Amino acid sequence: MRTLKAAVIGAGSTYTPELIEGFIDRQKSLNFQSFYLMDIDKEKLEVVGGLARRMLASKGFTGKIVLTGDLDEAITGADYIFAQIRVGGLAARILDEKIPLKHGLLGQETTGVGGFMKALRTVPVLFDMARRIEKLAPDAWLINFSNPSGIVAEALLNHTNVKMVGLCNCFVNMHADIANKTGSTDFDYEYLGLNHLSWVTSVTVKGTNILDSLGKKSGAKMKNVPDIEYEDDLIAAIPAIPSSYLSYYYLRDEQIDHCRCAEKTRGELCVDIEETLLRQYANPDLKDKPKELAERGGALYSTAAVSVVDAIENDKNEYHVVNVKNNGAVPFMADDDVLELKCTVNRKGASPVALSKLDIPYIQGLMQVVKAYEKYTVRAALNGSKADALAALMIHPLIGDYHKAKAVLNEMIAANAKYLPKGLLK
Numbered sequence: 001m002r003t004l005k006a007a008v009i010g011a012g013s014t015y016t017p018e019l020i021e022g023f024i025d026r027q028k029s030l031n032f033q034s035f036y037l038m039d040i041d042k043e044k045l046e047v048v049g050g051l052a053r054r055m056l057a058s059k060g061f062t063g064k065i066v067l068t069g070d071l072d073e074a075i076t077g078a079d080y081i082f083a084q085i086r087v088g089g090l091a092a093r094i095l096d097e098k099i100p101l102k103h104g105l106l107g108q109e110t111t112g113v114g115g116f117m118k119a120l121r122t123v124p125v126l127f128d129m130a131r132r133i134e135k136l137a138p139d140a141w142l143i144n145f146s147n148p149s150g151i152v153a154e155a156l157l158n159h160t161n162v163k164m165v166g167l168c169n170c171f172v173n174m175h176a177d178i179a180n181k182t183g184s185t186d187f188d189y190e191y192l193g194l195n196h197l198s199w200v201t202s203v204t205v206k207g208t209n210i211l212d213s214l215g216k217k218s219g220a221k222m223k224n225v226p227d228i229e230y231e232d233d234l235i236a237a238i239p240a241i242p243s244s245y246l247s248y249y250y251l252r253d254e255q256i257d258h259c260r261c262a263e264k265t266r267g268e269l270c271v272d273i274e275e276t277l278l279r280q281y282a283n284p285d286l287k288d289k290p291k292e293l294a295e296r297g298g299a300l301y302s303t304a305a306v307s308v309v310d311a312i313e314n315d316k317n318e319y320h321v322v323n324v325k326n327n328g329a330v331p332f333m334a335d336d337d338v339l340e341l342k343c344t345v346n347r348k349g350a351s352p353v354a355l356s357k358l359d360i361p362y363i364q365g366l367m368q369v370v371k372a373y374e375k376y377t378v379r380a381a382l383n384g385s386k387a388d389a390l391a392a393l394m395i396h397p398l399i400g401d402y403h404k405a406k407a408v409l410n411e412m413i414a415a416n417a418k419y420l421p422k423g424l425l426k
Contacts, residue, residue, distance in 0.1 A: 001031045004313070007078040007137075009071065009129065010085040010146070011037035011052075012044030014277045017289040019082060020052045022302025024059050026310050033063035038074035044278065045069070051281040058287040071129065076136045080309050083129065083144045087121040088419040090274065094267035095415050097259065103408040105399060106256050107265065110148040110196050111248050112398040113405075116377055117412045119151045120389070121419045123381035126152055130160040141312060141349075143167060143305055150195025153323040154338040155378045165308060165350055166323030168195050168340065170243050172304045175321075178203055178241075181214055190355060191321055192330055192363070195340050197249075197370050199240035199363060202356075211241065226258045239360045249366070252398060311345035319343070324350045331355075332364045337371050369397060384424040 006023070008016060016037070023032055037052060039045040049067040056065065068074055075081060086093070096114035097107035106112040126146060133140055142164040144152055153166030171191060178200070179185045188204040202209045215235070225244040228251050238250075248255050259265070264272075273292070280290050304320075311318040319342055326337045329352035333339060343350035376392035379385060386409075393405035413420070 001029075003034075004030060004032045004079045005034045005036065005077055006032050007036045007038060007074040007081045007140075009038050009074060009081060009083045011067075012039035012041045012048050013084050013086070014048065014274050014281070014293065015084060015145075016048045017051055017055060017281070018293060018302045019084075019305060020055050020302075021289050022306030024055065024061075025302070026306050027059070027061075029310050029314055030306070034066070035064070036066045036068060036074040036078065038068050038071060040069055042069060047278050047281050050284075051286060054284075054287045055289070072132060072136060075129075075132055075140070078137045078140045080313075081133060081137065081140050081142045082305060083126060083142060083146050085122065085125060085146045087118075087125050088416065090267050090271050092121065092416060092419060093118070093270070094265055095412070097265040097267050099412055099415060100408055101256070101260055102411075103404050104256070105404060105408060106248060106252065107259055108248060109266065111245055112396060113393060113408050113412070115148045115151070115196075116373075116389075116392060116396070117416060119148050119377050120381050120424065121416060122146055122148070123152060123155045123378065124421045124424070127155060127160065127382065130156050130162040130164070133162050134160065139163075141165065141309070143309060145305060148195065150197075150323050150338060150340060151374050151377055153195070154374050155381065157325055157338050158336055158378075159382065163349060165312075165345075166195065166338070166340075167304050167308065168321075168323070169304045170196065170198065170245070171321035171340070174200060174241070174243060178214065182210070189342070190358075191340075191342050192355060192358075192367075193243070193340050194338075194367060194370055194374065195323055196243065196245040197366065198243045198340050199246075201240040201358060201360070201363075203241075214241065226255060226262075228254050228258065239362050249397060308345055308350075312347060312349065315347040317344055317346045319353070320345045320350065322350045324352055327352060329354045330358075330367075333367065333371065338374075339367075339371075366397070369395060381424075384421070 037049045045067050053065050093109055096117050100107040100113045108114045142162050144166050146152055149166045149168050156164050189200055190202040191200050193199055203211050308320050322343050323338055323340050324343055326333045326339050327335050329341055341352040343352050373392050373396040376388050380389035380392055389409055390405055393399045394402055399405050
Protein backbone atom coordinates (compact mmCIF):
# COMPACT_ATOMS: atom_id res chain seq x y z
CA MET A 1 0.00 0.00 0.00
CA ARG A 2 1.54 3.30 -1.06
CA THR A 3 2.08 6.21 1.33
CA LEU A 4 -0.29 9.13 0.74
CA LYS A 5 -0.31 12.86 1.37
CA ALA A 6 -3.62 14.63 2.03
CA ALA A 7 -4.11 18.38 1.76
CA VAL A 8 -7.21 19.85 3.38
CA ILE A 9 -7.88 23.35 2.08
CA GLY A 10 -10.16 25.29 4.39
CA ALA A 11 -9.09 23.12 7.32
CA GLY A 12 -10.18 25.73 9.85
CA SER A 13 -13.73 24.67 9.07
CA THR A 14 -15.58 23.04 11.93
CA TYR A 15 -16.35 20.19 9.49
CA THR A 16 -12.71 19.07 9.50
CA PRO A 17 -13.08 16.62 12.45
CA GLU A 18 -15.76 14.83 10.41
CA LEU A 19 -13.19 14.36 7.64
CA ILE A 20 -10.47 13.29 10.08
CA GLU A 21 -12.83 10.68 11.51
CA GLY A 22 -13.28 9.34 8.00
CA PHE A 23 -9.53 8.99 7.55
CA ILE A 24 -9.29 7.16 10.87
CA ASP A 25 -12.09 4.77 9.94
CA ARG A 26 -10.35 3.90 6.63
CA GLN A 27 -6.75 3.76 7.84
CA LYS A 28 -6.44 0.07 6.91
CA SER A 29 -7.20 0.81 3.26
CA LEU A 30 -5.85 4.37 2.93
CA ASN A 31 -2.26 4.85 4.10
CA PHE A 32 -2.23 8.60 4.70
CA GLN A 33 1.03 9.42 6.45
CA SER A 34 0.99 13.19 6.06
CA PHE A 35 -1.81 15.66 6.52
CA TYR A 36 -1.35 19.28 5.47
CA LEU A 37 -4.13 21.35 6.99
CA MET A 38 -4.33 24.75 5.30
CA ASP A 39 -6.43 27.81 6.10
CA ILE A 40 -6.10 31.58 5.86
CA ASP A 41 -7.66 31.93 9.34
CA LYS A 42 -4.71 31.09 11.59
CA GLU A 43 -6.68 31.20 14.84
CA LYS A 44 -9.38 28.77 13.70
CA LEU A 45 -6.78 26.52 12.09
CA GLU A 46 -4.90 26.23 15.38
CA VAL A 47 -8.06 25.25 17.25
CA VAL A 48 -9.43 22.80 14.68
CA GLY A 49 -5.98 21.50 13.81
CA GLY A 50 -5.30 20.88 17.48
CA LEU A 51 -8.34 18.63 17.72
CA ALA A 52 -7.31 16.87 14.50
CA ARG A 53 -3.88 16.15 16.01
CA ARG A 54 -5.44 14.70 19.17
CA MET A 55 -7.94 12.59 17.22
CA LEU A 56 -5.21 11.06 15.09
CA ALA A 57 -2.76 10.60 17.97
CA SER A 58 -5.41 8.82 20.05
CA LYS A 59 -5.62 6.20 17.27
CA GLY A 60 -1.88 5.70 17.10
CA PHE A 61 -1.07 7.91 14.12
CA THR A 62 2.66 8.70 13.98
CA GLY A 63 2.89 10.47 10.62
CA LYS A 64 3.22 14.15 9.77
CA ILE A 65 0.60 16.79 10.53
CA VAL A 66 1.36 20.27 9.24
CA LEU A 67 -0.75 23.37 9.88
CA THR A 68 -0.08 26.02 7.25
CA GLY A 69 -1.42 29.18 5.70
CA ASP A 70 0.54 28.51 2.49
CA LEU A 71 -1.64 27.00 -0.25
CA ASP A 72 1.30 25.95 -2.41
CA GLU A 73 2.99 24.17 0.50
CA ALA A 74 -0.17 22.20 1.18
CA ILE A 75 -0.76 21.28 -2.47
CA THR A 76 2.79 20.37 -3.54
CA GLY A 77 3.13 16.63 -4.00
CA ALA A 78 -0.30 15.85 -2.56
CA ASP A 79 -2.14 12.73 -3.68
CA TYR A 80 -5.59 13.89 -2.62
CA ILE A 81 -6.67 17.48 -2.06
CA PHE A 82 -9.88 18.15 -0.16
CA ALA A 83 -11.40 21.61 -0.75
CA GLN A 84 -13.97 22.93 1.71
CA ILE A 85 -13.53 26.67 1.42
CA ARG A 86 -16.04 29.41 2.24
CA VAL A 87 -14.95 32.68 0.63
CA GLY A 88 -16.12 35.52 2.86
CA GLY A 89 -17.00 33.18 5.71
CA LEU A 90 -20.38 32.99 7.35
CA ALA A 91 -20.69 36.78 7.25
CA ALA A 92 -20.93 36.63 3.45
CA ARG A 93 -23.39 33.76 3.68
CA ILE A 94 -25.66 35.84 5.92
CA LEU A 95 -25.66 38.62 3.32
CA ASP A 96 -26.55 36.02 0.67
CA GLU A 97 -29.54 35.10 2.82
CA LYS A 98 -30.73 38.57 3.80
CA ILE A 99 -30.27 40.74 0.71
CA PRO A 100 -32.46 38.68 -1.64
CA LEU A 101 -35.37 38.82 0.80
CA LYS A 102 -35.46 42.61 0.41
CA HIS A 103 -36.25 42.00 -3.27
CA GLY A 104 -38.87 39.30 -2.69
CA LEU A 105 -36.43 36.51 -3.57
CA LEU A 106 -35.18 33.45 -1.74
CA GLY A 107 -32.03 33.89 0.32
CA GLN A 108 -30.22 30.54 0.54
CA GLU A 109 -26.63 29.33 0.60
CA THR A 110 -26.60 27.35 -2.66
CA THR A 111 -29.95 27.86 -4.38
CA GLY A 112 -31.17 30.88 -6.32
CA VAL A 113 -29.49 34.28 -6.05
CA GLY A 114 -27.71 33.41 -2.78
CA GLY A 115 -26.05 30.41 -4.40
CA PHE A 116 -25.27 32.55 -7.44
CA MET A 117 -23.40 35.10 -5.36
CA LYS A 118 -21.52 32.38 -3.53
CA ALA A 119 -20.48 30.97 -6.91
CA LEU A 120 -19.10 34.35 -8.00
CA ARG A 121 -16.94 34.45 -4.86
CA THR A 122 -15.91 30.80 -4.94
CA VAL A 123 -15.33 29.79 -8.56
CA PRO A 124 -12.41 32.20 -9.20
CA VAL A 125 -10.64 31.05 -6.02
CA LEU A 126 -11.01 27.36 -6.85
CA PHE A 127 -10.07 28.06 -10.46
CA ASP A 128 -6.79 29.52 -9.19
CA MET A 129 -6.36 26.52 -6.89
CA ALA A 130 -6.88 24.15 -9.82
CA ARG A 131 -4.19 25.95 -11.84
CA ARG A 132 -1.78 25.53 -8.92
CA ILE A 133 -2.65 21.83 -8.67
CA GLU A 134 -1.91 21.40 -12.38
CA LYS A 135 1.63 22.67 -11.72
CA LEU A 136 2.41 21.43 -8.20
CA ALA A 137 0.51 18.13 -7.97
CA PRO A 138 -0.56 17.15 -11.51
CA ASP A 139 -1.42 13.58 -10.53
CA ALA A 140 -3.52 14.60 -7.51
CA TRP A 141 -7.26 14.20 -7.23
CA LEU A 142 -9.19 17.27 -6.12
CA ILE A 143 -12.17 16.26 -4.00
CA ASN A 144 -14.37 19.33 -3.74
CA PHE A 145 -17.03 19.92 -1.12
CA SER A 146 -17.04 23.71 -1.44
CA ASN A 147 -20.48 25.03 -2.31
CA PRO A 148 -22.10 25.51 -4.71
CA SER A 149 -20.52 22.14 -5.48
CA GLY A 150 -22.22 21.53 -8.83
CA ILE A 151 -21.35 24.95 -10.26
CA VAL A 152 -17.75 24.60 -9.06
CA ALA A 153 -17.55 21.22 -10.82
CA GLU A 154 -19.11 22.72 -13.96
CA ALA A 155 -16.34 25.33 -14.00
CA LEU A 156 -13.33 23.16 -13.18
CA LEU A 157 -14.21 20.08 -15.23
CA ASN A 158 -14.84 22.15 -18.35
CA HIS A 159 -12.15 24.84 -17.99
CA THR A 160 -9.14 23.16 -16.30
CA ASN A 161 -7.24 19.89 -16.60
CA VAL A 162 -7.33 19.00 -12.92
CA LYS A 163 -8.56 15.53 -11.96
CA MET A 164 -11.61 16.43 -9.94
CA VAL A 165 -14.70 14.94 -8.33
CA GLY A 166 -17.49 17.13 -6.99
CA LEU A 167 -19.20 15.85 -3.84
CA CYS A 168 -22.30 16.47 -1.78
CA ASN A 169 -23.65 14.60 1.23
CA CYS A 170 -27.25 14.95 0.04
CA PHE A 171 -27.59 11.55 -1.65
CA VAL A 172 -25.66 9.77 1.12
CA ASN A 173 -28.39 10.93 3.50
CA MET A 174 -31.13 9.93 1.01
CA HIS A 175 -29.56 6.47 0.65
CA ALA A 176 -29.45 6.09 4.43
CA ASP A 177 -33.12 7.10 4.64
CA ILE A 178 -34.12 4.51 2.02
CA ALA A 179 -32.11 1.87 3.85
CA ASN A 180 -33.92 2.80 7.06
CA LYS A 181 -37.32 2.50 5.36
CA THR A 182 -36.54 -0.83 3.69
CA GLY A 183 -34.58 -2.24 6.61
CA SER A 184 -31.75 -3.18 4.26
CA THR A 185 -28.96 -1.78 2.09
CA ASP A 186 -29.59 -4.53 -0.45
CA PHE A 187 -31.28 -2.41 -3.10
CA ASP A 188 -30.38 -0.79 -6.39
CA TYR A 189 -31.36 2.74 -7.40
CA GLU A 190 -31.34 5.28 -10.17
CA TYR A 191 -30.57 8.88 -9.36
CA LEU A 192 -30.07 11.95 -11.49
CA GLY A 193 -30.11 15.69 -11.45
CA LEU A 194 -27.86 18.61 -10.68
CA ASN A 195 -26.34 19.35 -7.31
CA HIS A 196 -29.21 20.37 -5.00
CA LEU A 197 -31.71 19.68 -7.81
CA SER A 198 -31.95 15.91 -7.91
CA TRP A 199 -34.24 12.90 -7.67
CA VAL A 200 -34.18 9.18 -6.95
CA THR A 201 -36.18 7.79 -9.89
CA SER A 202 -36.22 4.11 -8.94
CA VAL A 203 -35.49 1.86 -5.97
CA THR A 204 -35.26 -1.78 -6.96
CA VAL A 205 -35.36 -4.77 -4.64
CA LYS A 206 -35.06 -8.23 -6.23
CA GLY A 207 -36.01 -6.82 -9.61
CA THR A 208 -39.09 -4.90 -8.40
CA ASN A 209 -39.28 -1.10 -8.31
CA ILE A 210 -40.63 -0.22 -4.86
CA LEU A 211 -40.42 3.56 -5.30
CA ASP A 212 -44.16 4.20 -4.88
CA SER A 213 -44.40 2.08 -1.75
CA LEU A 214 -41.64 4.14 -0.12
CA GLY A 215 -43.59 7.36 -0.54
CA LYS A 216 -42.22 10.02 -2.85
CA LYS A 217 -41.65 12.74 -0.29
CA SER A 218 -38.00 13.19 0.60
CA GLY A 219 -37.52 11.60 4.00
CA ALA A 220 -33.85 12.60 4.32
CA LYS A 221 -34.12 16.07 5.77
CA MET A 222 -31.07 18.32 5.66
CA LYS A 223 -30.42 20.56 8.65
CA ASN A 224 -30.10 23.64 6.45
CA VAL A 225 -33.41 23.19 4.58
CA PRO A 226 -36.58 24.28 6.42
CA ASP A 227 -38.98 21.34 6.62
CA ILE A 228 -42.38 22.30 5.20
CA GLU A 229 -44.92 19.49 4.89
CA TYR A 230 -45.95 18.45 1.36
CA GLU A 231 -49.65 18.12 0.57
CA ASP A 232 -50.88 14.84 -0.91
CA ASP A 233 -51.58 16.42 -4.31
CA LEU A 234 -48.01 17.70 -4.48
CA ILE A 235 -46.62 14.30 -3.61
CA ALA A 236 -48.77 12.71 -6.31
CA ALA A 237 -47.44 15.17 -8.89
CA ILE A 238 -43.78 14.47 -8.12
CA PRO A 239 -42.48 11.71 -10.42
CA ALA A 240 -39.69 10.58 -8.07
CA ILE A 241 -38.22 11.03 -4.60
CA PRO A 242 -36.88 14.61 -4.57
CA SER A 243 -33.88 15.79 -2.61
CA SER A 244 -34.71 18.21 0.19
CA TYR A 245 -33.63 21.23 -1.86
CA LEU A 246 -36.53 20.74 -4.30
CA SER A 247 -38.72 22.22 -1.58
CA TYR A 248 -37.38 25.62 -2.60
CA TYR A 249 -38.87 25.09 -6.07
CA TYR A 250 -42.11 23.33 -5.08
CA LEU A 251 -42.93 25.70 -2.21
CA ARG A 252 -41.14 28.87 -3.23
CA ASP A 253 -43.43 31.42 -1.59
CA GLU A 254 -43.71 29.43 1.64
CA GLN A 255 -39.94 29.10 1.85
CA ILE A 256 -39.49 32.84 1.29
CA ASP A 257 -42.06 33.57 4.00
CA HIS A 258 -40.31 31.13 6.31
CA CYS A 259 -37.02 32.95 5.78
CA ARG A 260 -38.64 36.34 6.35
CA CYS A 261 -40.28 35.27 9.58
CA ALA A 262 -37.33 33.38 11.03
CA GLU A 263 -35.72 35.03 14.04
CA LYS A 264 -32.30 34.21 12.61
CA THR A 265 -31.09 33.14 9.19
CA ARG A 266 -29.50 29.72 8.81
CA GLY A 267 -26.13 31.45 8.54
CA GLU A 268 -26.68 33.25 11.84
CA LEU A 269 -27.62 29.96 13.48
CA CYS A 270 -24.43 28.44 12.07
CA VAL A 271 -22.42 31.25 13.66
CA ASP A 272 -23.85 30.22 17.05
CA ILE A 273 -23.22 26.52 16.36
CA GLU A 274 -19.68 27.22 15.19
CA GLU A 275 -18.85 29.27 18.29
CA THR A 276 -20.04 26.40 20.48
CA LEU A 277 -18.05 23.86 18.47
CA LEU A 278 -14.85 25.89 18.54
CA ARG A 279 -15.08 26.20 22.32
CA GLN A 280 -15.39 22.42 22.51
CA TYR A 281 -12.57 21.87 20.02
CA ALA A 282 -10.26 24.02 22.15
CA ASN A 283 -10.63 21.62 25.08
CA PRO A 284 -7.26 19.80 25.26
CA ASP A 285 -8.98 16.70 26.62
CA LEU A 286 -11.31 16.34 23.61
CA LYS A 287 -10.13 13.57 21.28
CA ASP A 288 -13.30 12.73 19.35
CA LYS A 289 -15.71 14.52 17.05
CA PRO A 290 -18.47 16.03 19.25
CA LYS A 291 -22.06 15.02 18.53
CA GLU A 292 -23.04 18.69 18.17
CA LEU A 293 -21.23 18.79 14.80
CA ALA A 294 -24.28 17.09 13.27
CA GLU A 295 -26.20 20.33 13.80
CA ARG A 296 -24.08 22.01 11.10
CA GLY A 297 -25.80 19.95 8.37
CA GLY A 298 -22.66 18.03 7.41
CA ALA A 299 -23.95 14.61 8.42
CA LEU A 300 -22.14 11.78 6.60
CA TYR A 301 -19.73 14.24 5.00
CA SER A 302 -16.74 11.96 5.66
CA THR A 303 -18.70 8.97 4.36
CA ALA A 304 -19.09 10.72 1.01
CA ALA A 305 -15.54 12.08 0.78
CA VAL A 306 -13.35 9.31 2.13
CA SER A 307 -15.30 6.43 0.60
CA VAL A 308 -14.87 7.99 -2.86
CA VAL A 309 -11.12 8.33 -2.24
CA ASP A 310 -11.01 4.69 -1.11
CA ALA A 311 -12.77 3.64 -4.33
CA ILE A 312 -10.28 5.60 -6.47
CA GLU A 313 -7.15 4.59 -4.59
CA ASN A 314 -8.04 0.90 -4.36
CA ASP A 315 -9.69 0.58 -7.78
CA LYS A 316 -12.91 -0.69 -6.23
CA ASN A 317 -15.40 -0.14 -9.06
CA GLU A 318 -17.98 0.95 -6.50
CA TYR A 319 -21.13 2.96 -7.12
CA HIS A 320 -21.11 6.51 -5.75
CA VAL A 321 -23.16 9.60 -6.54
CA VAL A 322 -20.86 12.45 -7.57
CA ASN A 323 -20.76 15.47 -9.87
CA VAL A 324 -19.20 14.55 -13.23
CA LYS A 325 -19.52 15.30 -16.93
CA ASN A 326 -22.58 13.63 -18.41
CA ASN A 327 -20.76 11.96 -21.34
CA GLY A 328 -23.96 10.50 -22.76
CA ALA A 329 -25.39 8.98 -19.57
CA VAL A 330 -28.45 11.26 -19.67
CA PRO A 331 -29.53 11.60 -23.32
CA PHE A 332 -31.46 14.84 -22.94
CA MET A 333 -28.41 16.70 -21.51
CA ALA A 334 -25.22 17.73 -23.31
CA ASP A 335 -22.11 15.57 -22.94
CA ASP A 336 -20.16 18.37 -21.22
CA ASP A 337 -22.97 19.23 -18.79
CA VAL A 338 -21.81 18.44 -15.26
CA LEU A 339 -24.54 16.46 -13.55
CA GLU A 340 -24.99 14.69 -10.22
CA LEU A 341 -25.23 11.02 -11.14
CA LYS A 342 -24.69 7.48 -9.99
CA CYS A 343 -21.17 6.59 -11.13
CA THR A 344 -18.75 3.71 -11.14
CA VAL A 345 -15.68 4.90 -9.27
CA ASN A 346 -12.24 3.33 -9.71
CA ARG A 347 -8.62 4.30 -10.30
CA LYS A 348 -9.61 6.18 -13.45
CA GLY A 349 -12.10 8.31 -11.55
CA ALA A 350 -15.87 8.46 -11.86
CA SER A 351 -17.79 7.22 -14.90
CA PRO A 352 -21.55 7.90 -15.01
CA VAL A 353 -23.87 4.92 -15.29
CA ALA A 354 -26.24 5.24 -18.26
CA LEU A 355 -29.87 5.61 -17.24
CA SER A 356 -32.53 3.16 -18.23
CA LYS A 357 -35.28 4.69 -20.36
CA LEU A 358 -36.54 7.74 -18.48
CA ASP A 359 -39.61 9.54 -19.75
CA ILE A 360 -40.20 12.28 -17.20
CA PRO A 361 -40.46 15.64 -19.03
CA TYR A 362 -40.89 17.32 -15.64
CA ILE A 363 -37.33 16.42 -14.61
CA GLN A 364 -35.94 17.04 -18.07
CA GLY A 365 -37.30 20.58 -18.32
CA LEU A 366 -36.19 21.67 -14.86
CA MET A 367 -32.71 20.20 -15.27
CA GLN A 368 -32.19 21.91 -18.63
CA VAL A 369 -33.21 25.37 -17.49
CA VAL A 370 -31.18 25.25 -14.25
CA LYS A 371 -28.18 23.92 -16.16
CA ALA A 372 -28.44 26.93 -18.48
CA TYR A 373 -28.39 29.14 -15.38
CA GLU A 374 -25.29 27.31 -14.10
CA LYS A 375 -23.43 27.74 -17.38
CA TYR A 376 -24.17 31.47 -17.45
CA THR A 377 -23.01 31.70 -13.83
CA VAL A 378 -19.70 30.03 -14.67
CA ARG A 379 -19.23 32.40 -17.59
CA ALA A 380 -19.89 35.39 -15.35
CA ALA A 381 -17.49 34.09 -12.68
CA LEU A 382 -14.67 33.48 -15.16
CA ASN A 383 -15.04 36.41 -17.54
CA GLY A 384 -16.56 39.04 -15.26
CA SER A 385 -19.44 39.77 -17.63
CA LYS A 386 -22.33 41.57 -15.99
CA ALA A 387 -24.52 40.67 -18.98
CA ASP A 388 -23.86 36.97 -18.33
CA ALA A 389 -24.59 37.48 -14.64
CA LEU A 390 -27.91 39.14 -15.38
CA ALA A 391 -28.80 36.43 -17.91
CA ALA A 392 -28.09 33.78 -15.27
CA LEU A 393 -30.48 35.38 -12.80
CA MET A 394 -33.21 35.97 -15.36
CA ILE A 395 -33.20 32.35 -16.48
CA HIS A 396 -33.27 30.86 -12.98
CA PRO A 397 -36.78 29.56 -12.06
CA LEU A 398 -36.57 31.17 -8.61
CA ILE A 399 -35.72 34.64 -9.96
CA GLY A 400 -36.77 35.31 -13.56
CA ASP A 401 -37.86 38.95 -13.35
CA TYR A 402 -35.50 41.47 -14.99
CA HIS A 403 -36.08 44.33 -12.55
CA LYS A 404 -35.64 42.14 -9.48
CA ALA A 405 -32.60 40.45 -10.99
CA LYS A 406 -30.91 43.76 -11.85
CA ALA A 407 -31.60 45.34 -8.47
CA VAL A 408 -30.47 42.36 -6.39
CA LEU A 409 -27.39 41.85 -8.56
CA ASN A 410 -26.26 45.44 -8.09
CA GLU A 411 -26.78 45.33 -4.34
CA MET A 412 -25.04 42.00 -3.91
CA ILE A 413 -22.04 43.05 -6.01
CA ALA A 414 -21.65 46.13 -3.83
CA ALA A 415 -21.95 44.07 -0.63
CA ASN A 416 -19.40 41.51 -1.85
CA ALA A 417 -16.90 43.83 -3.54
CA LYS A 418 -13.98 42.88 -1.29
CA TYR A 419 -14.47 39.18 -2.00
CA LEU A 420 -14.73 39.46 -5.79
CA PRO A 421 -11.74 39.45 -8.14
CA LYS A 422 -10.73 42.93 -9.24
CA GLY A 423 -12.81 44.05 -12.19
CA LEU A 424 -15.47 41.34 -11.84
CA LEU A 425 -18.84 42.63 -13.00
CA LYS A 426 -17.79 46.29 -13.08
